[in-house]
Amino acid sequence: MLVNLGDITTDRSGHANTTAWVADVLRSRIAAGELPPGTKLSEQQLADSMQVSRNTLREAFTMLSIESVVTRYPNRGVFVASPDADAVREIYSVRRMLEPAAVQWGPKLDLPRMDAVIADARAARSRGIVAQMAAANQDFHQSLVAMSGSVQLQQMMGRVLAEMRLVFHSMRSEPDFHSRYVEENASLVVLLRAGRRAEAADALRGYLDAAEAELLGHLAP
Secondary structure, eight states, rough: OOOOOOOOOOTTTOOOHHHHHHHHHHHHHTTTTTTOTEEEEEEHHHHHHHHHHHHHHHHHHHHHHHSSSSSTTTTTTTOOOOOHHHHHHHHHHHHHHHHHHHHHHHOOHHHHHHHHHHHHHHHHHTTTOHHHHHHHHHHHHHHHHHOOOOHHHHHHHHHHHHHHHHHHHHTTTOHHHHHHHHHHHHHHHHHTTOOOOOOOHHHHHHHHHHHHHHHHHHHHO
């Protein structure tokens, strides 16, 4: 599958490492749904658009390949990955370690940020805009891990969410998959606002188990 990769910003402020910047940009575009599973990433087009060398781009591809965000096929090129059932299990294994721990013990609770994300999700649901609901869901779970106050954990969650976006692509014909979690997220905020963190962490574990089971059921032949 080929898509128009378009112009990509060359603002690298805050990025001393060009390879890491390229990987961040591509990861963000994948997480935003701009580069769906199966998209072939044109080395020449991306190098020209991002104003980097092809060697730098290849190094970024290697980073993303390690994260399972892209797949390199000999003699064919590099493609945005299409996660399978094993990938879903791995994603949710990581999420069950990261998110409930941040919810229960994280020192950086930001309720206004969560409230704003819930409002965005509800607005998208009322308009039937599935992509925006999915994006709000991503933002919400990123805000949960942000409670940890750890930059490294937030970066790890960003990588997980980029891969999750690829999984969500398989659910594009199932809009209820996203809509039902809008209020699940809102319920977590209620518990956090009340200081009931252990309950919120337990509820989140059940939520993640249910989402994983639904995705695996959808992917089953």
